[in-house]
Amino acid sequence: MQKAIPPRLVEPYLTGRRAVIAGFVYRVQDSSFAGPAEYYDALDLGYEGSDFGPGLTELYVLRWNAVAAESYQVPYSPEMGGDWSGKPPFTGNGYTSSRSHVVAEFYLDPVPIPVGAEIYRISAAGTDFIARFDGQAWLRPVGAG
């Protein structure tokens, strides 16, 4: 699974001050794109109050192995048999609103970050490994800046 980390939350995650994953999450197989702009479009990152910008040049994503699969709910609107509601770009049909990419979305109530979760930085130059969660702290590659 993966989710894009809002820029203002990257530092709290990496310093261990944010210890949960919550909200809209996606399977990596559905949501791996060429660069930040595609992520922005495909994952509805332009929501109200977002600090992602359409011209973002880099993006941090959190990736983890899904455990407790029943925790991952499809955020259907009442019209679709669920009870989720929210402002657009929320669609309520289980998919993001992108017209360029078809991405199934799941919703996760807060859960502790699983051991082994990883953070990557995605930019036009590629995908860089940033850190791995050991259950208590995020570990960076030795020698990384």
Add this chain to the structure above:
Amino acid sequence: MRYRLMATYRGVPYEAGIGPTDRDVVLFAACPPPEELGFEPATGHWRKQLRIQDVQGLWESRPMGVFRGERCIVLDDLGDRLHIAYLGHDGYRAVQLGYWQVDRGVFELVTPREEVTEIVEERLDYPHRAVASLPPADFATGPLPPAAPQAAYPPPPPAPVHDGRVPAAPPRDRPWTTSPLGGSAPGQQRDLAVIPPTSEPPLPVEAAALRAASARTLEHSQPLPAWPQPATDPEPQPVPAPPAPPDLAQPSPRRRRSALRRLATQRIFSELAGLAAIPRSAYAVGEEVDGAMCLIQTADGFEVFNAAGGSRHEVRLFDDEESAYFYLFGVLAAEAVRTGRLAPKD
């Protein structure tokens, strides 16, 4: 008081984490457990990785409360403030209640402690235990989509229309497979080092949420429930001893000196704990408070232990009180460093 996963191993509860696979559990201890348990030292803690079947219990410790009439989860205890999260699925309602959207569909708030009432710790068996036959999952495959509420087999949602064409629905019901990510598969061995906490005192999200909370004028499209009365401070306050009559029960000078010294030690500890951003709820002196590191005097000396689940864990006994306080402060400070509350100033 913090939302966390717990596991019982050989009768003792430990904070735990699941991973790197859904069959692995890692136990964490702030104090060194007995050597024969085989915990390994790590930065700021001790840890032991086990197969999930080797632990006797696995549960979520979820501090739950009520904020403005609706249930919330307490993500963290910041002392006089609580970091809470909205648990409903109605984004409009969350905003109406005063929550701040910290991430898409994630509504949280840092609020004065007295605004959150009916705080209780819910213990839920970790869901993973109920699905022992889960097929393997990884970063790429994720979970199978669950059935939508009110329908055993919900119709597949209509896929977005692209230029008049309906694309094939994504494979939401495909069988579980494992397909590691190219170049970014989990579990690759790397030499890693701990990321140090920064010296920025407030959490960015916390500061922003506080700003949002203070500045927000609630727009009520419908009347909100009556504001709950502020809760009384859940932390027990020391009860002052009744003053002794002037000519009776006067302590000897030696006992008085001891009491004064004890008060001074406790005061210094409290001041240091405050300076180290250690929440008052993280420790208890002179009493046993579940969920806190406690220091109490016994017939044998001074005990410092972690009170959890009605039991004392990681008990350490000290002959003198100052050593006990020093040890207690060290454990709490280590936790504060780990969580980033305590960081060196540049």
